[in-house]
Amino acid sequence: MSELQKIIEFTKNFNVLYVEDNKDALEETKIIFERFFKKVITASDGEEGLEKFKNNKIDLVITDINMPKLNGLQMIKKIKEISPEINALVVSAYNETDYFIEAIKLGVDGFILKPFEIEQFIDILKKITHNLLLKKEAKEFENLLKQYQNIVDKSVMVAKFDTNKKFTYVNNEFCKIFSYPKEEIIGKEIHHMIYNAEKMQDEIEKFWESIINEKNLFSEIIKCKDKNGKIIYIKALISPILDENGNIIELISICYDISEMMKPKKLLYDYLENAKEPFVALIEIENFQSFRNFFGEKIAETIEHKFEDYLKDLLPDGIDKIFDLDEGEYAIVTDLANNSKSYEEYINELKQIQRKINYSQLDIGEFLYDITVIMCVSKGKEAFENTRIGMNKIKNNKDSFLIADGLLAKEKKIAQENLQILHILKEAIDNKNIICFYQPIIENSTKRIVKYETLVRIEYDNKIIPPSKFIDVAKQGIYYSKITEIVLSEAFDIVKKFKDYDISINISEIDIEKEIVRELIYEMLSKNKEFAKYVTFELLEDADVEKYDVLEEFITKIKDLGVTIAIDDFGSGYSNFIRLINYKPDFLKLDGTLIKDIHKDKFSYSVVKSIVEFAKANEIKTIAEFVENEEIFKTVKELGVDYSQGYYFGKPERLKL
Structure with a gap:
């Protein structure tokens, strides 16, 4: 084609x-x-x-x-x-x-x-179809990120301990589940949260010594209690964080509240634990919660009971049990090791049952209820956890049936990778291996270096790790502010030594919303007032930003201290001109996608020309990124761009202090 x-x-x-x-x-x-x-x-x-x-x-x-x-x-x-x-x-x-x-x-x-002209039209069509495909991919990627963020923020508890079993950190979700404010947890021993801890002292010491001595991951369901004495069942994964000599620095735990499971779900877990090759199908009545909210508890319960009876009549031969998990959700199970049917046969039968259910009505007396269900299946020792994760995927993707094998392993892999990154971050900070690379920015009229952009890296195991590998994880905890402090400190040291050059520092709008980041920047600028005029903050636009008043106040405050402002990747967003009105920047960094083909793409050329004319009319300097060769440089210079940055003039590298 x-x-x-x-x-x-x-x-x-x-x-x-x-x-x-x-x-x-x-x-x-x-x-x-x-x-x-x-x-x-x-x-x-x-x-x-x-x-x-x-x-x-x-x-x-x-x-x-x-x-x-x-x-x-x-x-x-x-x-x-x-x-x-x-x-x-x-x-x-x-x-x-x-x-x-x-x-x-x-x-x-x-x-x-x-x-x-048809040729021109086809060229334009190529670009717009490419952009539409990119938008589609971006939306799909954004959807995945939001799912991950939603799972972390709403479903996962995080806690840290010292080697004496005392809490050193808990996240908001942990406090919410246990009904404690943070200050009442920090410094307390872990047994403070465990139900009937006095009788379980030997078991607690045993599993703790196993973690400390063998330095292994610990995974277990723990019976806990909240501040009011309410029983909470926690699925906990505890891992030691080690230094370069293999010594334990601290321990971190990722926990899930599984209290809902400990009635019929506890029985379900018991069944699965004893099965040799468990098979689980999770079945959920679609939009059940909305139905409950609209029609009330009584009618909702009637539907649950009627549907359970209906489901029992439809179940394939060989299914051992059905568990009512509440809220219109049911689990059916069997042990494939003791069953004549194969996994694939059960999947095919359940798909047929789903189609039959979705064309059925439940008679609940007052009216007929058109019922539809979604299903998720898995086999193996992690079958139930796989189907729980799979159900979220079904809902997010608006599907109806999913084979969920391996999903828990993927979630564990992500968690393990993030734990490894946290370990690398801590070690890098402690050992002063958070470093900065600098890429020159030249003045087009003279080809003289006038500025360097600061680019953070980690030096680890004789390798250089780029920020794409660690920044998102760092932002979830205390390490991000420490990285920011290191970058700012080194940037000012560079400015003090090389007064002939300005320094650019990247920061996103979403970062500025964080008070700890703003206060850190204010403090650093206040300590180095005489050098603030050599510093430029490059603002990276973020579609999720909410506190525009905070951003504008921040920009006004640092500009009053002498700092200049650049808008990064200008030309790639959808609200650039609104940002111009609000931020009144000193520089526009033209997005690399406009620059890299500007010498051969008329559209890019005309867009950049319009932006440069606009900038000059408003006394804003322009910087071209991705200037990779002589042709691109000549083109941007011809258009009146003030500065250039790219491999043609120098790659990012260390500067010796």
């Missing part, structure tokens, strides 16, 4: 709104568009286009600029107020460049220059 065929195959799913006031041009171009798109809806002016957008499912808007009643850009603005993510292309003549900056502000995805 050719590249063009692949593009058409992708765009044939699009409904396009095409707005053009020239009737002849509209009819001619519509014929071409119909080769590429599923449906082409036309309008002769902006008002008509806006109405047709409201009344139809539109995936892409293509519009002329100059039209009666409402011009193309005005129409796009109103459409984006309705649907901010809509993709839009503008048909423009060469003499309409005054509209380019306004179009960029609106988030237009591309320009089709008049007269219309």
Whole structure:
């Protein structure tokens, strides 16, 4: 399949709104568009286009600029107020460049220059399909990250201990589950949380000595109690953190509250523990909690009992037990080692049962309830844990059936990797192996180095570890602020020694929301007031930022101290111009995706040209990233970009103090 065929195959799913006031041009171009798109809806002016957008499912808007009643850009603005993510292309003549900056502000995805040429249109289509695919992948990746974050923040308790069994740290989830404030836990011994600890003293000492002496991971279900004496069952994984000599520095525990399991779930665990080759199918009534909230507890319980009876009649031969786990959730189990049926046979039978259930109604007296269920299956000693994780995946992905084998192992691997990273971070901080690399930034008019960007690294086991491997884990605890302190301290040492050069330091908007980071920066700047003018903070945009007032106050405060501000990766986000208004930066760092092909890509060239003109008009300096060769450098210099950074002028490396 050719590249063009692949593009058409992708765009044939699009409904396009095409707005053009020239009737002849509209009819001619519509014929071409119909080769590429599923449906082409036309309008002769902006008002008509806006109405047709409201009344139809539109995936892409293509519009002329100059039209009666409402011009193309005005129409796009109103459409984006309705649907901010809509993709839009503008048909423009060469003499309409005054509209380019306004179009960029609106988030237009591309320009089709008049007269219309099919080759040009296909090139634009390539870019927009590529961008749409990237958006799709980004949304999928964002979904995964949110799932992981949700599991960590809401489902996992984290605690740290010293070798004397005393708590040194607990997270908010731990405090929430045990109903204690942190100050009442820190410093207490672990037995303080264990139910009937006096009678279990020998067992506690035994498992603790095993961890301390053998330095092994400990995994167990522990019966605990909260502040009010309520029983809590905890699934705990405890691991020692060792120094380079194999000595225990501290112990860290990841815990899950499994109290809900310890009635029918406790019986379920007992069954699974004794089974040689357990098989588990988790079955859940869809939207049961919403139904309970709407119709009340009594009707919800009626549905649970009726469905359990119905499910028992449908179960495949050989299923040993059914466990009612509450909230419309059920587990069915068997031991495959003592069963004539195979794993695959049970899976096929359950899929058929699911289809039958989903076409059924439960008679609950007052009305008939249309019931649908989701199912998750697994086998082996970790079958139940796999299906629990699998159920979350089913809900997040809006699926209905999942084979969940191996999911717990993946979660454990992630946890183990994060523990290893925490160990590396602690060791690197203690041994002063958090280091900074510096990449030069040159002045285009003189090719003289005027600034260095600070880039954090870890030196570990004779290797250099990039921030992508450790920063996200560091942000979850105390290590991030320590890394920030190390980077700031070294950056000011560089400034003090090399006064001819400024230093740039990266920081994300989401980091600035953290008070500990802001206070650390204020303190460092206050101690080095005379050198603050040599420092630039490069702000990386973050879509999840919420406290804009905090960001603006921070920027105002550090600018008053003499610090300059740059917006990093400018041209890649969706709210850059809003940031410009709020932050009033001194520099714009042009995103590398615009720069790397600027010498051969007309679109990148025109976008950068517009940004540079805008920046100069507002007395903002520009910096081009990813300047990798002479051609790129000549192009950005020709466009009037003030500074350049990239491998053409130097790779990141250490600077000797």
